[in-house]
Amino acid sequence: MDTETTRIFEELCFATRILAGEGILDGFGHVSARHPRHGDRYYLVRDNAAEPGDAGNFMELDLESNPIAKDxxxxxxERFLHGEIYKARSDVNAIVHTxxxxLIPFGVSKTQLQPLYHMCGFLAYGVPVFDIRQDNxxxxxxxxxxxLGFSLARCLDKSALVLMRGHGATVVGASVKEAVFRAIYATLNAQAQPVAMQLGNPTYLCAQEAFLADDLHRSVMHRPWKFLVRKWCDNE
Structure with a gap:
């Protein structure tokens, strides 16, 4: 196994444990990453409860979501949501489905999930809601x-995440670290926003503030990742 593939496997393993620890994943939901050398393939975690270092826990698929290994x-x-998003978005290298x-109430109500604080600037790219029944x-x-994966990817468009009515959300990033960051902070924003709304007339980030904050966080993504790895993975 080459160095880049080993790194991706490690990041996917850490991501699964971090997201489970943070309450973003459980026995359901999944994380994937685009192949580091073959952009027309991706790796998907098979089992969120698998032991760390189990290379068999990572399934390699093409963008049609067909397994590379014939056996x-x-x-x-639900592998198709990953394949169709990677196919549609060359800028996406990692996906979290949660x-x-x-996040569920924002996918079933008319209240839009909006960036409440600087950690969630990426929400300003828009938070579409995918209603699977509408077209399918x-x-x-x-x-x-x-x-169905194509419909979801089309709804996601250029956003950082798409809510899925009565189901959950799918979050994308340029790296595993960024996808994990966004999944965690989108969930925290979703927890805080109803509280702010109850207090009355919350002031959300304007577009310029949000985009500047998002650009800043992309340059320091190693900091929350290092903290989260120590918090949830260092005892393994």
Whole structure:
């Protein structure tokens, strides 16, 4: 295994444990990363409860979400959301799919998730809501085909995350570190925003403030990552 692939596997392992510790993932939800050398492939975590260092826990797929290994058993039924987003967004190198409870109300109500504080400047790119029933009729709410994945990716467009009505959210980033950062802080923003609204007339970040804050955080992404690895992974 080459150095870059080893690094991606380590980051995916850390990301899964960090997000589980922060309440963003549990037995459901998943994290993926684009292949470091083949942009038309990606790695998806199979099992959030797997032991660290288990190379078999990382499934390699093409952008059609077909497993590269011909003997691959039981690929994730929602792998298509990853493949179609990577296909549509060359700037995306990592994806987090979450069912975090704090995000659910914003996907089923008319209240828009907005950047309440500087850690969430990325929300200013827009927070679309994907309603699977609107274009696809009755489903089990999961992204179980390329067609459904394409619909989700189209709704995401150029945003950093897309809410999924009655399901959860999908968060993207230029790196695993950024996707994890965004998933955590979007959830914290979702927890704080109803409190601010109850207090009355919250002042959200304006677009310029939000974009400047997002640019700053991209340059220091190693700091929260290092903290979170120590918090959730250093005892392994």
């Amino acid at each position: 691959c058993a039981n690929p994730s039924i 069912h975090a409870p704090a 009729g009755m489903t089990d709410m999961l992204i179980t085909s390329q067609e």
